[in-house]
Amino acid sequence: MNKRVYFGLMLAVSVVLLLQSTAFGQGVTKPVQVISKLVKDMPTTAVQEVRVFTAEFKPGEKTVFHTHRFPVTVYILEGAFTLELEGKAPVIIRAGEAFVEPPKLKMTGFNRSATEKLRLVIFYVSDEGSPFLDMVEMEHGVK
Numbered sequence: 410m411n412k413r414v415y416f417g418l419m420l421a422v423s424v425v426l427l428l429q430s431t432a433f434g435q436g437v438t439k440p441v442q443v444i445s446k447l448v449k450d451m452p453t454t455a456v457q458e459v460r461v462f463t464a465e466f467k468p469g470e471k472t473v474f475h476t477h478r479f480p481v482t483v484y485i486l487e488g489a490f491t492l493e494l495e496g497k498a499p500v501i502i503r504a505g506e507a508f509v510e511p512p513k514l515k516m517t518g519f520n521r522s523a524t525e526k527l528r529l530v531i532f533y534v535s536d537e538g539s540p541f542l543d544m545v546e547m548e549h550g551v552k
Contacts, residue, residue, distance in 0.1 A: 444507040448480045451534065458537045466490075466520035466527040474517045475542040479535045481510040488527035491519040515545050 466488070483490065484507045492500045492508065495515040502508045510516065520527035533541055 443484065443505070444482070444509065446509045448509055448511075450479060450512045452479055452536045452539075454536050456537055457534050458539070460531075460533045460535070460541065462531040462533070462541070464527075464529050464531060466529075468520060468522050468524055468526065470520050470527075472516075472518040473542070473544050474515065474547050475544050476515055477510060477512050477533070477542055478539050479512050479533065481512075482532040483508050483510065484530045484532070486528040486530060488520060488522060488525050490527055490529060491521045493517050493519070 483502065485502050485504050487504050489504070490502045490508075492502065492510065493516060494500065494511070500508060535541075
């Protein structure tokens with residue numbers, strides 16, 4: 410794992426928090442650590458691609474059933490994100506929380522609310538040109 414790339418990813422999360430919690434011109438704010446996680450399967454090529462996405466889910470919307478080739482970090486801005494990871498209990502991540510999705514694990518994510526929207530930021534470090542996700546077919550017994 411390239412420690413500089415991972416540090417950059419965590420710095421980006423801190424910047425998002427800093428911009429959310431502080432108005433310009435009101436002094437200096439220290440970043441607040443939201444998550445610290447040791448991860449496996451980070452890219453090992455000489456050059457990595459860092460991508461930051463935003464996503465907004467309307468009530469009841471979900472992701473496709475998919476995997477990621479490398480770990481994905483999500484930070485919830487608004488609402489609650491329910492992740493169903495193959496072979497694991499569902500995980501609910503709420504506004505102000507972050508979660509690292511493991512690579513190579515089948516998953517889908519939901520906005521289970523009937524009234525509230527879900528907004529999140531996604532941080533992805535990968536080999537250059539790698540797809541963000543790989544769709545997989547639904548299997549019997551997996552939601």
